Amino acid sequence: MSTDKKNYKDKKVMSIGIISKITGLSHRKIRYYEERKLIFPERTEKGTRKYSFADVETLMEIADQIEDGVQTYEIKKEMSKKQKEQTKNERNKMIRGQINAHFNIKK
Amino acid sequence: MSTDKKNYKDKKVMSIGIISKITGLSHRKIRYYEERKLIFPERTEKGTRKYSFADVETLMEIADQIEDGVQTYEIKKEMSKKQKEQTKNERNKMIRGQINAHFNIKK
């Protein structure tokens, strides 16, 4: 669930240079997609951006859509829709867990 | 097996600053352990070191042993011993796989 401890995929540890190499996107594009609220890198105390592998995957998806002529605003709407689905699934999973706990089900 | 495609854990993507923060070790120590052949970061074209999460784990183990007064040379011996065990296990696993394939076992 969303309160799980973060694994490698979600740790924000890479700076923009390596992200650019991995994704093939320019620094400019990467910063621009952040400006459009599509990705959310963290910052060190001094202000350098830090990205995760999950961000890399998101960037790949963004790049695909941009290539298909989709605008950043539309991409953002798509992403928040998926996010809601995700949240719903997690809630359901949790509820099932509670029901099982309530009836003290042994497997 | 060792020819598997690399996952997030093994990708060399972090520079020394973030490694220092994650492990709590100084830049000096991190570079020194490399000098002693305990870790093997990659380099970008321009020469900046890139580490993986696997390297982070190795560094933690090194730090523990150094704290216990173990010398880098001893640590290296320990590591190559473990490496041999690892290789042996992989070989065994592969041989079992081949045997299964040979007898065309269905599960």
Next chain:
DNA sequence: CGTGTAAGGAATTCTGACACG
């Protein structure tokens, strides 16, 4: 042996802006 540090240079990243379209 393991680690800190000052030194100087090179590479990285940051922001705000102008450009084109």
Next chain:
DNA sequence: CGTGTAAGGAATTCTGACACG
């Protein structure tokens, strides 16, 4: 709207060396 680029500054990383012990 999405992206390139030149600009100037700040932060990062690199190497080789001296120091202490």
